[in-house]
Amino acid sequence: MNNFAKIIEVQRGDMKFAYVQNDEINYLELFDQFLAEEGHHELLDPSDKLERYTYLIDHNESKFIFKIDGGIEHRLERRLIAKITGDFYFNLIRKLAKISLDNADIAYELYLVAFDQKTKRHYMIFNFIEGRSLKWEEMKEYGEQVKNCIEKLHSYNLVSNDIHGGNFILTPEGKIKAIDLTNSGFIWLTKANDAIELKERFDIKIKVPFFAMPIKKFTHGFKRLSRKIRGKED
Template structure:
């Protein structure tokens, strides 16, 4: 059984880990096994971003998602924000653990995070959620669940920041769960991105801080005007 109340942080050589204690599965051992067999697992949804890969792992009738993110942020403002707010994935494992402890089952579980100080790669082990992505037209059909997911994420200072069907899984039981979450940067402001995308793409309304909405509405409007002046389509 996973003990989300107990997240262990250790360092091993150039690797730094944070992982959930589990009486039945040793996630450090699972991590080592994957690295030893890298390239022999099913590659899921290859990203167009360099050094980002997602694999499916089968381990004794259990399925896990193993993700590698070797992307290095080159934008100065993003690097400054990361210095202020801390490591994206190490923050994420604690926030998702809090959700699991609260039995808030609207997203995935994150069991292990590792960071290689030399290669700057991040490694993650998630649970595998059975189901399929929502289609664009289904977002409105499952409006109540989608709204609930986003509002609950916001209550844990997590956001989607890219609201579309591909970032929601519909389970065989008909439950909607959010994936591909964001928890870095100025979350109070990023929440407005979710509200704007839900409103403009799917006519779904949620409440976020008024100041954040005002700032984001202004910047979105400015971007549209800029694109129009340059003759680019939205």
């Protein structure tokens, strides 16, 4: 049984780890086992981004997602924000642990984060969620669940920032869970992105910070105008 109240952080050579204490699974050992067998696992959804891979792991009759992210952020503003707010994935594991501790059951679970300070690679171990992605037309059908899911995520200062069916999993029990979350940058503004996308694409209304919505509506309008001036499709 997981004890999500306990996040252990250790340094091992050039590798920094944060992982969930578990009475049954040693995630450090699982991490080492994967690296020893890298290339022998099922590759899921190959990314077009350099050095970004997602694998499916079978371990003791359980399935896990192992993700490698070697992408380096080159945008100065994003790098400055990261300096202020801290490492994206290390913040994410703490927030998702709080969700699990509260039994909110609205997103995936993140069990381990590792950062190689030499190669700048991040490694993550997630749980595998049984089910399928929502189809575009199903977003309205499950609109109330989607709305509750996003509003709860916002209460933990997590956002989607890319609202579409592929970022929501429908479990065999009929439960909606969010994947591919964001927790960096100016979250109070990014919450408005979720609200705008939900309203414009699926006519779903959610609550967001009061001043965030008019600011985001202005910037969205400005971007659309800029694209039209440049002759690009919206």
